[in-house]
Every structure is written in C-alpha cells, then in structure tokens.
Amino acid sequence: MTTQLPTDSGRSKRALAVPGSVQHAAGRVNWRAGLSVRNIGAVYVLIAICVVFSIWAPQTFPQVATIRQVLDGNAITALAGLALIIPLSTRTFDLSFAYVMSLSGVTAAHLVVSDNVNLVLALLAGIGVALIIGVINGFVVVVMRIDSFIGTLATGSLVQAFISFVTDNNTINNLKLAGSFTTMSEGTFGGVIYPVWYALALAILLWLFMEYTATGRRLYATGFNPDAARLANIKVNKLRFCSLLTSAAISGFAGVMLASSLSSGDPTAGTSYLLPAFATLFVGATVFKQGRFNAWGTLVAVLMLGTGTVGLGLVAAPLWAADMFTGVVLIAALSANAFQRSSTLRGQAGQFRRLTARFRPAS
Amino acid sequence: MSMGFGSEGPGSAPLQPPLLRITGVSKTFPGTVALDNVSMDVAPGEIHALVGQNGSGKSTLIKILAGYHQADPGSLAWLNGEPVDLASTAGSRHHRLRFVHQDLGLFLELGAVDNLALRGEFITDAVHRIRWKEQADATRELLGRFGLDLDLHKPLAEATPVQRTVVAIAAALVGWEGGPGLLVLDEPTAVLPPHDVAKLLEIVRGVRDQGTSILYVSHRLDEVFEIADRVTVLRGGRVVETRPVQGLDVQALAELMVGADVDAGYRAGLPAPDGREVVLRARDVRSRFLGGVDVELREGEVLGVAGLPGSGRDELPYALAGALAGATGQVEVSGQGWLPLRKSASFDIPIVPADRGREAVISEFSVGENLTLSVLDRFGKFGWLRRRPERALVGQWMSTIEVKATGSGALITTLSGGNQQKVMMARCLARDPRVLVLCEPTAGVDVGTRQAIYEFIADRARAGLSLLVSSSDTGDLLAICTRVLVMCNGRVVRELVGDEITEQTLLQAMEETEQV
Numbered sequence: 001m002t003t004q005l006p007t008d009s010g011r012s013k014r015a016l017a018v019p020g021s022v023q024h025a026a027g028r029v030n031w032r033a034g035l036s037v038r039n040i041g042a043v044y045v046l047i048a049i050c051v052v053f054s055i056w057a058p059q060t061f062p063q064v065a066t067i068r069q070v071l072d073g074n075a076i077t078a079l080a081g082l083a084l085i086i087p088l089s090t091r092t093f094d095l096s097f098a099y100v101m102s103l104s105g106v107t108a109a110h111l112v113v114s115d116n117v118n119l120v121l122a123l124l125a126g127i128g129v130a131l132i133i134g135v136i137n138g139f140v141v142v143v144m145r146i147d148s149f150i151g152t153l154a155t156g157s158l159v160q161a162f163i164s165f166v167t168d169n170n171t172i173n174n175l176k177l178a179g180s181f182t183t184m185s186e187g188t189f190g191g192v193i194y195p196v197w198y199a200l201a202l203a204i205l206l207w208l209f210m211e212y213t214a215t216g217r218r219l220y221a222t223g224f225n226p227d228a229a230r231l232a233n234i235k236v237n238k239l240r241f242c243s244l245l246t247s248a249a250i251s252g253f254a255g256v257m258l259a260s261s262l263s264s265g266d267p268t269a270g271t272s273y274l275l276p277a278f279a280t281l282f283v284g285a286t287v288f289k290q291g292r293f294n295a296w297g298t299l300v301a302v303l304m305l306g307t308g309t310v311g312l313g314l315v316a317a318p319l320w321a322a323d324m325f326t327g328v329v330l331i332a333a334l335s336a337n338a339f340q341r342s343s344t345l346r347g348q349a350g351q352f353r354r355l356t357a358r359f360r361p362a363s
Numbered sequence: 364m365s366m367g368f369g370s371e372g373p374g375s376a377p378l379q380p381p382l383l384r385i386t387g388v389s390k391t392f393p394g395t396v397a398l399d400n401v402s403m404d405v406a407p408g409e410i411h412a413l414v415g416q417n418g419s420g421k422s423t424l425i426k427i428l429a430g431y432h433q434a435d436p437g438s439l440a441w442l443n444g445e446p447v448d449l450a451s452t453a454g455s456r457h458h459r460l461r462f463v464h465q466d467l468g469l470f471l472e473l474g475a476v477d478n479l480a481l482r483g484e485f486i487t488d489a490v491h492r493i494r495w496k497e498q499a500d501a502t503r504e505l506l507g508r509f510g511l512d513l514d515l516h517k518p519l520a521e522a523t524p525v526q527r528t529v530v531a532i533a534a535a536l537v538g539w540e541g542g543p544g545l546l547v548l549d550e551p552t553a554v555l556p557p558h559d560v561a562k563l564l565e566i567v568r569g570v571r572d573q574g575t576s577i578l579y580v581s582h583r584l585d586e587v588f589e590i591a592d593r594v595t596v597l598r599g600g601r602v603v604e605t606r607p608v609q610g611l612d613v614q615a616l617a618e619l620m621v622g623a624d625v626d627a628g629y630r631a632g633l634p635a636p637d638g639r640e641v642v643l644r645a646r647d648v649r650s651r652f653l654g655g656v657d658v659e660l661r662e663g664e665v666l667g668v669a670g671l672p673g674s675g676r677d678e679l680p681y682a683l684a685g686a687l688a689g690a691t692g693q694v695e696v697s698g699q700g701w702l703p704l705r706k707s708a709s710f711d712i713p714i715v716p717a718d719r720g721r722e723a724v725i726s727e728f729s730v731g732e733n734l735t736l737s738v739l740d741r742f743g744k745f746g747w748l749r750r751r752p753e754r755a756l757v758g759q760w761m762s763t764i765e766v767k768a769t770g771s772g773a774l775i776t777t778l779s780g781g782n783q784q785k786v787m788m789a790r791c792l793a794r795d796p797r798v799l800v801l802c803e804p805t806a807g808v809d810v811g812t813r814q815a816i817y818e819f820i821a822d823r824a825r826a827g828l829s830l831l832v833s834s835s836d837t838g839d840l841l842a843i844c845t846r847v848l849v850m851c852n853g854r855v856v857r858e859l860v861g862d863e864i865t866e867q868t869l870l871q872a873m874e875e876t877e878q879v
Binding site for chain 2: 216232
C-alpha cells in the first residue's frame with residue numbers, strides 16, 4: 001500500500017516544522033506551518049522589537065530614517081554572514097573570513113593609493129588575494145584533514161600576521177580613498193547604500209543555489225551526514241574545498257566594501273565581524289528551514305539584531321545595552337531550537353552517534 | 364489481550380502481584396497513533412519477550428518507560444506496586460527500572476572502568492581523588508559476575524560486540540545487588556554474531572536468576588523461544604496477545620506479529636544464471652581484511668557473501684563499490700576494461716550500506732530528498748534542480764517499492780526501519796545500475812517488510828540486475844541467493860551453489876573454516 005499524497009489535516013506544528021517538510025511536501029507551501037513560531041520565530045521577535053520601540057520612542061523610532069539606519073548599518077554584517085552559508089552547510093567552519101576581509105580591504109586600498117589602480121581591478125585584486133587564502137584553507141582543512149575550526153583559526157592568524165608584517169599595523173589613509181572608492185559602498189540607490197543591494201542580490205543567489213541546484217542539496221547532505229553523502233557518490237572533499245573558496249571570495253568582496261565605507265585600509269577592520277557573522281548564521285538556521293543554514297534566515301537575523309541595536313540607540317540606552325541585547329537574543333533564539341532537538345531521542349541518539357563515530361575502530 | 368498475570372509464567376507464583384504493570388498506555392504522535400491502549404504486565408523473576416514488527420510500537424513503549432517520551436493522559440504504570448509517572452519526561456522513571464538500549468549508550472573511547480564508574484559513581488578519597496585501584500577492582504568484580512574477561516582500561520571500541528553488550532548490561536545494573544526490579548533489553552543481540560548470542564542469553568538468564576525480571580525486545584524469534592517465559596506481541600500499536608511461549612512455534616508467533624500467514628521459509632527460487640553474461644569481474648581484491656578475493660557476477664545473479672565478523676564479509680562489498688579506503692585490486696564491469704579498484708566508482712556500482720543510520724540515512728532530510736540524493740543531476744540542465752521532475756521520480760519509486768510514509772515530504776526518520784531501507788534501495792536503483800551491492804539488506808527490518816524486500820530483489824534480478832548481497836543473517840542468503848561465497852580470514856573458502864545453500868551448510872562452512 002502506498003500513500004503518496006500527504007494529508008495536511010492531521011498534521012501538527014511540530015511535524016510540519018521539520019526541515020524541508022514545509023515546502024517539499026506535495027510541493028505546495030503550507031501557510032499555517034510556514035507561519036508557525038517554530039518556523040519563523042525570529043520574524044515574530046523582529047516584529048515585537050519594532051512594536052516595543054515604537055511605543056517606547058514614538059517620536060524617533062517609527063521613521064523611514066530608522067529603517068535606513070538599520071539597513072545601511074548592517075549591510076556589511078549581512079555580507080559577512082552570507083559568506084559563510086556554503087561552508088557551514090557542509091559543517092566546515094571558516095573562522096579566517098574576518099581576517100580575509102581585512103586583507104582584501106587593505107590590498108584594495110593599497111592598490112588604489114599607491115598604484116592608482118582603477119576600482120574594478122582593485123576590487124578583483126581584493127577578491128583575488130582572498131581566493132588565495134581560500135585555497136590555503138582548503139588545503140589545510142581538506143587535504144591535511146585538520147579540523148576546520150582550528151585550521152581556519154590558524155590560517156586566520158597567519159593572515160593577520162601577514163597584514164601586520166606588510167602594513168606595520170598602519171591604517172592606509174589617503175585622499176584618493178575618499179572619491180569613487182568610497183562611492184562604491186556609500187553611494188545610494190532607492191534611499192539605501194549600495195551594499196544593501198549587494199547583500200540582497202547575494203542572498204537571492206545563495207537561496208537559488210542552495211535550494212534549486214543539485215550542488216546545494218549535496219552541500220547540505222555533506223554537512224548532515226558526510227559518510228552517507230560519500231557512499232551516495234557525492235564528492236565530499238571537493239565540495240568542502242570549493243565551499244571554502246566561496247566563503248573566501250565573498251568575504252574578499254565584503255572586505256573591499258568595508259574598506260570603501262571606512263575610506264581607509266584598516267589592518268584590523270574585519271575582526272569585529274567575526275562573531276556577529278556567526279551569530280546571525282546560527283540564528284538564521286532556526287528560521288524558515290530549520291537546521292539548515294539559509295540566506296533568508298540569515299538576513300532576518302541580521303535585521304532582528306540590527307533593529308534592536310538601533311532602537312536601543314534611539315532610546316539612549318547605556319552603551320552596554322546593545323551587547324546585552326545581542327547576547328540575550330542569541331541565547332533565546334538558539335535555546336528554543338536546542339531544546340527541541342535534545343528533547344527527542346533522535347536528537348540524543350544522533351549526537352551520541354556523531355560523538356562516537358570518530359572513535360570507532362577503522363573497519 | 365491477556366490480563367491473566369501471575370497464572371502462567373513458569374517464573375511466577377500464582378496470583379503473585381506483577382512486578383511491572385501498565386494499563387491503558389497510549390501515545391499519539393502527529394498523524395499517527397503509535398500506541399493504543401496498551402496493557403501488559405511482567406511477573407517477578409520472569410523473562411518477558413516483547414515482539415512486533417517495526418512500527419508496531421515496541422520502541423515507543425520502551426521509550427515511554429525510559430522517560431524519553433511522554434505517554435498520553437490516562438496511561439498508568441506500577442512498578443512493585445508503586446505508581447510510575449508516565450507523563451513526565453524525567454530522564455529516569457524509577458531506580459528499579461533499568462535499560463540497555465540498542466546503541467548500548469557506552470563511551471567507546473573509554474575503558475570499562477570509566478564506563479561503569481560514570482553510571483554509578485567514582486570511588487574517591489577524602490580530597491575527591493579517584494582511587495583507581497579500588498575502582499578497577501570493583502569493576503573487575505562486577506564484570507567477573509558476568510564471566511567477562513576484558514582489559515578494563517582498553518577503550519571499548521577495541522572490545523568485541525558481545526563484550527560491549529555485557530559491559531552495557533553491567534553498567535545498567537550498577538549499584539543494584541539483584542532483587543526485584545526490571546531490566547529492559549532492547550535488541551541486545553542485533554549486532555552479535557550467531558555464536559555469541561548463546562553466550563549473551565546465558566548472561567541474561569544469570570541476571571534473571573538474581574531475582575530480576577527482564578523485558579526482552581528482539582527481532583530474532585528463535586531467541587524468544589530459547590529464553591522467554593512469556594511473550595507479548597504488539598501489532599499496530601496494540602497488544603495482540605500475551606501468552607506463555609510454551610506451545611508456540613516460530614510460524615505461529617510470526618503470524619501473530621504480521622497478522623497473516625507468513626512464509627518464514629521464503630525462497631525466491633531464482634534460476635541459476637549459467638551461461639549469461641558476466642557483468643562484474645574483480646580480481647585480487649586486497650585490503651586490511653581481504654587477502655586476495657576474486658569475484659565473478661553474472662547478469663541476473665544474486666551472489667551472497669557469508670562469513671563471520673572479521674572474515675572480510677563486511678569489507679568485500681565496500682571494496683567492490685570503490686568505497687573502502689586502501690583497497691587494491693582490479694575490477695571490470697560489462698567488459699569495459701579493467702580498472703584499479705579505487706576507480707571503480709566510475710563504473711557506477713551503487714552500494715546500500717550496512718549501517719543504515721550512520722552511513723545511509725540523512726536524518727535531517729525528507730524521504731524524497733533522501734531518495735534522489737545520488738541522481739540529482741537528472742532534474743534539470745546545468746545542475747539546476749527542478750522540483751517537478753524530482754517529485755515525479757520520487758512518487759514513481761515510492762509506489763514501485765511500496766514505501767509507507769505520509770508523503771515524500773515526511774522526514775525520513777518518521778519511517779520504520781524497513782521503509783527507510785526501501786528508500787535507501789530506491790536511492791541506489793534510481794541510478795539504473797547493472798550491479799547493485801547490498802549490505803545487510805534486512806537489518807532492523809520487520810518480518811513483513813523483509814519478505815517484501817526479498818521479493819523486490821528477486822524481481823529486479825529477474826529483470827537482469829546483478830546483486831552482491833552480504834549479510835550476517837543467513838536467512839537473507841537462503842531466501843534470495845543463487846550462489847554464496849563463504850569467507851574466512853579475508854579469503855573465499857567455500858562456494859555454495861543452488862541447492863547446496865541450506866542453513867546447515869552455511870553455518871557449517873562459516874564455523875568450520877573458523878577453526879582453520
């Protein structure tokens with residue numbers, strides 16, 4: 001007996017909120033499930049934040065300027081977060097991306113200042129050096145089989161050392177950086193700066209790539225169960241290697257944008273994006289496609305954290321409030337998810353299996 | 364549903380109150396009722412078997428007792444006359460209710476001493492330093508009771524499966540000096556080779572003799588007859604019957620489980636493929652556990668690989684599929700020329716792995732996503748993944764292979780083991796291979812589905828597919844194989860063809876060669 005068509009009547013929130021089921025089942029979107037707190041909890045938090053601040057600061061918060069401030073102020077964080085979606089989907093960490101951002105920014109700024117290179121070339125050079133680091137990351141993580149968390153932490157450290165060596169830790173400041181180099185990121189279209197549109201375009205690309213290409217599906221499979229993926233003829237190592245190239249290239253681009261928006265080549269500019277990027281990604285993975293790192297979820301997480309921070313600024317909250325807010329929101333968002341997983345036997349068995357898998361004797 | 368507790372089990376005196384009694388236990392999951400008003404009891408000092416197909420609710424029942432699941436309101440249980448709260452999800456329901464789960468719950472990277480101490484407590488001195496010597500002595504004493512001789516500090520990963528199982532039982536009973544209580548064993552023999560099963564059953568009897576009742580969950584019906592006093596059969600979440608094992612036979616018990624006549628002695632009866640084209644050739648296959656194996660597989664042939672663990676039985680299929688690191692040798696498919704084994708992936712030899720949970724199922728994926736994983740290139744140009752053709756293919760395979768699921772979008776883990784296995788086979792067959800490598804085709808698969816899988820394999824073979832089937836379950840080999848290679852120490856030591864393949868010859872060949 002075969003039941004092919006799912007009946008939607010008897011299904012509860014929990015069954016529907018599992019990854020993939022919302023859209024995949026019978027190919028149509030189930031709106032009630034799609035709107036459940038489990039599925040888009042972060043969106044509700046975002047709405048709640050807006051409501052609270054609209055009441056708290058009715059004069060200043062509900063303004064177009066606020067929206068602009070949130071979008072403009074977080075576009076580069078969004079780019080940084082999106083850069084990591086592909087490697088993290090394969091469960092490969094790329095902690096070097098923040099240092100790569102500094103490197104590409106410094107490289108582009110240097111070329112513009114000292115060699116009068118045109119913008120496109122400077123941008124390509126920034127992405128180019130980033131790709132070199134990507135190749136090194138791939139070599140360290142995939143070929144040398146060093147755990148990605150430690151491996152990319154190490155390469156990141158090397159990148160920082162290299163930047164310091166070359167620049168003597170001096171920020172590149174020059175009038176040449178104030179002109180068209182700055183326009184690249186500070187110019188506006190439709191009321192918001194260009195990077196907002198870059199981030200949106202990148203999100204669309206990543207969404208299509210992860211959801212609607214064979215490679216995207218394989219990337220998720222690789223992250224969830226590398227052994228199964230390998231036996232299903234998926235070239236796991238190649239995917240992981242290439243995923244580190246994509247994160248390098250995108251963070252190279254983000255680094256140039258950052259340097260452009262700062263109108264300078266700051267040798268440590270990227271570092272401050274390390275934690276926010278991972279924060280938004282992990283919150284993002286709880287939204288829309290639970291358990292899968294995804295572009296739209298990441299953007300929602302960026303907006304949620306950004307709106308809260310901007311709102312706190314508008315009500316003149318003390319300086320520590322923004323960090324506290326970020327911390328509380330992160331724990332709240334992730335605990336709901338972690339609780340759901342660990343409260344099932346499957347989750348525990350899965351964790352245990354993954355924990356012990358690496359200790360099994362080689363067969 | 365028999366409620367006549369205490370009146371029949373050999374280990375129980377008449378009208379003695381039951382040790383464990385559960386009444387009206389139900390469990391509703393979204394979309395399905397996993398348990399429907401289940402009532403049963405376990406008498407003091409009894410070994411009580413719990414059997415049922417996958418999806419019959421026995422694992423749900425165990426998980427409710429263990430506190431992983433919350434039972435629906437109205438479910439009641441008593442242990443030793445004390446009520447047990449089935450509505451909470453506290454980790455442990457009762458200190459006299461102990462469990463050995465199927466995955467054993469051991470830390471394989473730690474030794475026996477640590478594993479036991481982590482369950483109970485470390486013996487420490489005044490400043491909380493661990494007294495390792497006393498700890499080791501206590502462990503040795505405890506394991507000695509089970510007649511287990513084991514290097515106590517070696518990681519359990521290096522122990523044999525049966526040793527691990529015994530350690531798990533010992534760990535479950537830490538801090539318990541026998542006496543009334545219930546030990547639940549969930550499929551303890553699932554991963555054990557035949558000759559270790561008897562040893563384990565002996566140990567289980569030993570525990571019972573200490574006065575502890577045992578709830579024994581198993582797929583292997585012969586064990587039920589060997590060890591159990593009474594048996595409770597679950598089907599579709601309900602209790603079909605609880606009755607003494609005496610007077611039952613395998614056929615009758617299987618019928619109770621399936622609810623219809625089942626042919627336990629199913630034989631596909633495939634014709635010998637003599638004279639047909641040789642589809643796969645492999646020569647001099649070597650690896651850590653393989654010492655030069657040659658294989659020849661004809662069109663429409665189902666070639667079995669038998670042997671004890673460590674004989675190379677588990678490695679040969681992976682080697683042929685190009686999935687065994689370090690394997691050398693040469694392979695040829697459909698006369699396309701010889702290639703070194705590590706390149707055999709280019710021949711497209713799909714493999715259904717032995718350990719479904721670890722090597723095959725992607726538990727975060729839906730049924731459909733799992734099914735199409737190795738044919739993703741087919742659904743559009745330039746790597747584009749179009750949903751419509753993907754859904755069409757999934758639907759087609761789900762009906763071909765009769766997967767029972769709420770839909771292709773259901774999470775794979777909501778399916779029973781047998782249905783998951785069908786999806787894994789479909790994943791490989793979707794590639795339209797000429798050769799399929801199948802490991803442990805019916806591990807963790809219920810009786811009914813097992814036969815469906817046999818029939819499906821036979822159909823495919825008649826249609827010209829060549830299969831290499833390795834299995835630790837001789838039933839699989841008897842049911843479908845036209846030829847069986849018996850392996851020992853990495854070599855093929857016997858080859859059984861057609862009528863030569865019987866339970867007896869297989870076991871004999873496997874055991875005999877072990878002595879050499």
